[in-house]
Amino acid sequence: MSRTNRLQELLGRLRHHDGPLGGQELAEALGVPLRTLYQDIAVLRAVGVEIVSEPGQGYVLPPDVPLPPPALRAPGVEPSAELVFYTNPLSRGGIVHWMLEELGISYRREVLDYGAPMKAPDYLSINPMGKVPAIRHGDVVVTEAAAICAYLADAFPEAGLAPAPDRRGAYYRWLFFAAGPLETTLSLSSLLGVHPSPAQEMQLGCGNSEAVVETLAGAVRDRRFIAGDAFSAADVYVGSHIGWGMAFGTLPRRPEFEAYWAGLEARPAQRRAAAFVDEARQYAAGS
Incomplete structure (x- = not known):
């Protein structure tokens, strides 16, 4: 596993774990020696990710810690691009809504009623099927809930929602x-x-x-x-x-x-x- 992928997995484990994670447990989960874990944590702290060390308990990533800088993100992805989420609350859009909330990112929600609004030309240019959910992330359009979840996990790797x-x-x-x-x-x-x-x-x-x-x-x-x-x-x-x-x-x-x-x-x-x-x-x- 490359260091970049390992750092992303380390952040994901800390972010989605309830309470402190011991150093030995983290190192074993990542498949690295304890010394390498210490070096990885030092790298993250050096670029502004304030991982907290609780004596005798382990490491914690506070929920309000800023996202990692672009150097730790997937190449070719511009996370600052506007993300528009097309949905209806009584649809499979609920899956994508949950995913977006897990990411903790900014997005704009466009709620479409069933019938004419979903079949209007403007929306058919997003999804010719005339169905929700769909997202537009900058110039990238993704439909189908499973595909959207997989795309978002890759587009925002700092959230740790995809394994290495x-x-x-x-x-x-x-x-x-x-x-x-x-x-x-x-x-x-x-x-x-x-x-x-x-x-x-x-x-x-x-x-x-x-x-x-x-x-x-x-x-x-x-x-x-x-x-x-x-x-x-x-x-x-x-x-x-x-x-x-x-x-x-x-x-x-x-x-x-x-x-x-x-x-x-x-x-x-x-x-x-x-x-x-x-x-x-x-x-x-x-x-």
Whole structure:
């Protein structure tokens, strides 16, 4: 792992850990000697990242610490470019909203009603499908919630929401498992009431619906995070599907799902995004 990637992972672990992290624990997680960890922390402090050392307990990254300077960011990305988030609170936009809140960055929200506003020429130039969510980051346009989450994690690496590139196997696997087989099988069985025959299952990317649910349960069983020992964009995407699935009855309330979602539901960023949805539902119910 390069030093740049290691510094980003170090920041991510500190930012998303509750309380101090011991030096030995951090060094082992990063796969480096303790001496190298001390050198990395010194590098970060030298460029203005004030990592706090609590005697006898470990290291802490206070929540109000400024983001790292551009030298630590991914090349070719201009994080200061305007970021516009197109959404509707009663849509999959809630996934991206949670992701944006986890990043702690500035963005402009454009709320579109269903129907004519989403099919207007101005928005169709952003997403020809006429659907939300979508983002525009400077000149870059990204649609599809899973793709947006992956893009944002890479565009803002200082937030630590993606593992280092050489540790992304599980991250990519489960992020796109939820975007592909999981969403397809839930749409077919729970929303449309379609139950493919064994022959049809062989032709579908999602395969057998029971196998999909069982596979997902195994992926989160006894795990706090789905792609390693740190929170990531994959948890935002998979967690959203599990939380919504249990709430609306498209997924069973299995102990594995409940335990995993309980560890994510109370995150401040998730609660801020959920409050936006709750407000929209209350408005819709009262209108």
